[in-house]
Amino acid sequence: MRALMMDRALTLPTILEYAALYHPDREVVTRRVEGPIHRYGYADALARTKRMANALLALGVKPGDRVATLAWSTHRHFELYFAVTGIGAVLHTINPRLHDDQIAWVANHAEDSVLFFDITFAGQVAELAARMPTVKTLVAMTDRAHLPADAPDTALVYEELIAAHAPEFDWPELDERSASGLCYTSGTTGNPKGVLYGHRSTVLHAMALVAPDAFNLSARDVVLPCAQMYHANAWCTPYAAPLVGATLVLPGRQLDGPAVSELIEAEGVTFLLGVPTIWVGVAEHLEAQGRTLTSVKTIAIGGSAPTQALIERIEHRLGGEVRQIWGMTETSPLGVINTPLPGQAAEPAQKLKQGRGLWGVDLRIVGEDGSLLPRDGRSPGRLQVRGPWVSSAYFKHDGAGAFTADGWFDTGDIATIDADGFLRLTDRAKDVIKSGGExxxxxxxxxxxxxxxxxxxxxxVGVPHPKWDERPLLLVTLRAGAWVDPEVLKAHVAERVAKWWVPDEVRIVEALPIGPTGKVLKRELRDTLATPAAEAAV
Incomplete structure (x- = not known):
């Protein structure tokens, strides 16, 4: 017997329609690439989004076409999140921190037909245009007055497209399982791999994000995502914030400590999210000024695992509670979040765990032989996941080996799960150090x-060793004005880990290589350290 319930498709335009109707004056605030702060309500955002939907159709964009962006987190990018997906096309957010060769590669692999770009990338797009033969239309995300001289001669102007079209638009009836977004991974070996999101998966993911044991968002919150909108949909906050009528603050291109601190204070931000390197910069800025923030309630940290010292530093200076999260581009991205259970103390060791699974995300740990490992918090193995917002395959079926025959995605992470369901990462499979078989x-x-x-x-990182296969090497950067003998650091580590874990060397370096999503590039470190001139290069 089938249920007698209305069948309404879960599609992304319904989120912005809801926000405009029930939270018309709640704002989207942007530090524009051109400089000044821009703000408008969700009702105004919807009107401009519908203008852009009409413009896209006039440009010949059809359902299923890939429309690319090379852009920062701004209100115009926010409009494209809904205008492109709302007409049935696919929004391909390109990471501008990729090398030019990779940008051209992903645009060609995606077969993008239109490219929207921020003015900071005008000259770069002019040089790349000939290498992206499928891209027939270029649009500069600005007004005529700010169009750079080095922009491609054929580029259209975003604000002129908006002005030329009406704000009336009826969204087409879309299949909720149709594709809505395309984002390429940046941490895999070889060429980037495309993750193809859908309307249904993204709506479900946004609904899961706002739940009390997840991000706990409501219309009373002010959300500042310091994960850029090209990075796994800014962790889905451009959809989750309007879903509940929360104010959304978009930082543009500036994610340095002073700029982020200024936005937090000026807008009364309550919820922050981003990778650890962002919060190092914010903490350093606040420490230099001897200040702490007061409006922040929660700081969600993901991308890489923060240390206990960093968690304590962030909580002291930013004033909110750090909640670790774990996820990947392939999981839309949220998989787990470290929200304490009732009566559970927020002890330092507990905060180092990545968190418990949300409804909708199944987790399992398997051994090298594929056997299921117990949830005892002590048995590390490969982390595999599945769920309605987890990728089932890569775009064009690249990298099929990451998906198991029984329907799970192998994350490439090594982890444990304890009896309460808390996930604790121990390493990436590619980063783990195996010394003497352990x-x-x-x-x-x-x-x-x-x-x-x-x-x-x-x-x-692990470095080759003639007897033990690999031994750990610790590379560290120091706080401003600090100095310490490396042997002192080695002794400090020896007091806190098993004897055979103690690195053979602790080396102080000026900086660590940071990748396009804010993570330390350990593969680059390993490759450098494997050369005879390793020490001089690092």
Whole structure:
């Protein structure tokens, strides 16, 4: 017997329609690429979005076409999130921090037909245009007065497209399982791999994000995503915020400590999210000024695992509670969040866990032989996931080996799960150090050395060893004005980890290589350290 319930498709335009109707004056605030702050309500955002939907149709964009962006987090990018997907096309957010060769590669692999770009990338797009033969239309995301001289001669102007079309538009009836977004991974070996999101999966993911044991968002919140809108849909906050009528603050291109701190204070931000390197910069800025923030309630940290020292530093200066999250581009991206259980103390060791699974995300740990490992918090193995917002395959079926025959996605992470369901990462499979046949957790080594007050950041990598296959090397950067002898740091680590885990060397470096999504590039470190001139290069 079938239920007698209305069958309404879960599609993305319904989110902005809801926000415009029930929260018309709640704002989207942007630090524009051109400079000044821009703000408008959700009702105004919807009207401009419908103008852009009409413009896209006039440009010949059809359902299923890929429309690319090379852009920062702005109100115009927000409009494209709904205008492109709302007409049945697919929004392809390109990471501008990729190398030019990779940008051209992903545009060609996606077969993008239109490219919207911020003015900071005008000259770059002019040079790349000939290498992207499927892109027939270029649009500069600005007005005529701010169009750079080095923009392509054929580029259209975003604000002129908006002005030329009416704000009346009826969204087409879309299949909720049709594709809505395309985002390429940046952490895999070889060429980037495309993750193809859908309307249904993204709506369900946004609904899960706002739940009390997840991001706990409501119309009373002011949300500042410091994950850019090209990075896994800014962790879905451009959809989750309007879903509940929360104010959305978009930082543009500026994610340095002073700029982020200024936005937090000026807009009364309550919810923050981003990778650890962002919060290092914010904490350093506030420390230099001897200040703390007062409006922040929660700081969600993902992308890479923060150390205990960094968590304490962030909570002290930003004033809110750090909640670790874990996810990937392939999981839309949220998989788990570290929300304490009732009566559970927020102890430091507990906060180092990535969190418990949300409804909708199944987790399992498997051994090297594929056997299911127990949830005892002590048995590390490969983390595999499945769920309605987890990728079932890569675009054009690249990288099929990451998907198991029984329907799970192999994340490439090594982790444990305890009896309460809390996930604790120990490493990426590609980063784990195997010494004498046993695994050494790089995350635990980094946490141990970062507990020293002189250390700002750290990266543990395995280096070849004639007897033990690999031994750990710790590379650290120091806080401004600090100095400490490397042997002191080595002794500091020795007090906190198993004897055979203690690195053979702790090396102080000026900086660590940071990738396009704010993570330390350990593969680059390993490749450099494998060369004879390793020490001089680092």
């Amino acid at each position: 695994w050494i957790s790089t995350l635990d080594l980094e946490d141990a050395v970062c507990s020293h007050p002189a250390v700002a950041m750290a990266a543990a």
